[in-house]
Amino acid sequence: MGERISGGYDLNLFVSPxxxxxxxxxxxxxxxxxxxxxxxxxxxKKCILTWLARQKTCPCCRKEVKRRLMVQVHKLRKTIGRLQVKCKNSQAGCCVTCPLSQHRIHLDSCPFEFTPCPNAGCMARVQRAALAEHDRSCGHRQQQHCPLGCGATLTAVERENHNCYQELREARGRRRAQGRALDSVLRHRRRRIHRATGLTRRQLIQLETFLEEEEEEGMDVSNINTEAPRAAM
Known part of the structure; x- marks a missing residue:
């Protein structure tokens, strides 16, 4: 058969051959x-597709194979799913057996299954049963305030190399930078308001001048109309 292709379930996983x-x-x-x-x-499925990528014949009888004519055997798959299997962590101490179809569900709660530490930054993988104990001593477990009172929040790992003076300096620098940025924004907004106020003031003056001119023109027209009849007499 040449190089072995790994696609099926390991025989050692099953309770009975x-x-x-x-x-x-x-x-x-x-x-x-x-x-x-x-x-x-x-x-x-994985085995035959890998095989057909190299050869276009059946591994057993060497007849030519067309991939589109392959069919899934659902009934056989269900039969295999009912076979009893051991937990893959049996050598670590897990004694649970279950149908193959339930194996993945069991692993999601198996106390012997290795799982990653949930704390951000921790790369450790520990057995689920020991996860709580690991969490208590994990350097990435949680952040705490600096015991010297500088206000920084640190993990156990960060506390080992923490320098309060440097932290306060950096915090002061950040606040100053934020203050400068805020001051710049306020100045920009103030200039915009001044420009808008000046424009509004000019428009009001123009409007007032326009109304005054309109009023004067109206008075001039009224005087002309009054003097015209007198001239006729």
């Missing part, structure tokens, strides 16, 4: 996502 009819002849593991070829032979 599986029937030979449930084995993939490519990887020799228990069929995972089984598919049947037109010739009737069944393989793990």
């Amino acid at each position: 599986p029937d030979c009819a449930l084995l993939c002849s490519v990887c020799h593991g228990v069929l995972k996502r089984p598919v049947k070829l037109p010739c009737g032979h069944i393989f793990c």
Whole structure:
């Protein structure tokens, strides 16, 4: 068969040795996502696709294979899903057995499963049962205020190299920079307000002048109309 392709389930995972009819002849593991070829032979989906990428024939009978004619064997997949398996952490001490289809669900709560530390920045992976103990001593567990009172919030790792004087200096520098930025924004807004106020004042003056001129023109027209009849007499 050449180089072995790993696509099926490891035989050591099962409580009892599986029937030979449930084995993939490519990887020799228990069929995972089984598919049947037109010739009737069944393989793990991953195994046969990897095989066909190199050769276009059935690994067993060497008949030509067209990928579009492969079919998934759902009934066989359900049968395999009912097989009893051991927890993959059995060598670490887990004694649980369950149907293969429930194996992933069990691992999500298995106390022997290695899980990453939930604290940001911590790269440790510990067994779920020991996670609480690890968390109590984890250098990234949580941030606390500096015991010297500088106001900084630090993790246990950061506290080891913490310098209050430097922290206060940097904090002061940040506040000054923020103050300068705020002052610049306020000055810019003040200039805009002054410009808007000046424009409004000029427009009001123009409007007042316009109204006064209109009023004077109206009075002139009224005087002309009054003097005209007198001239006629």
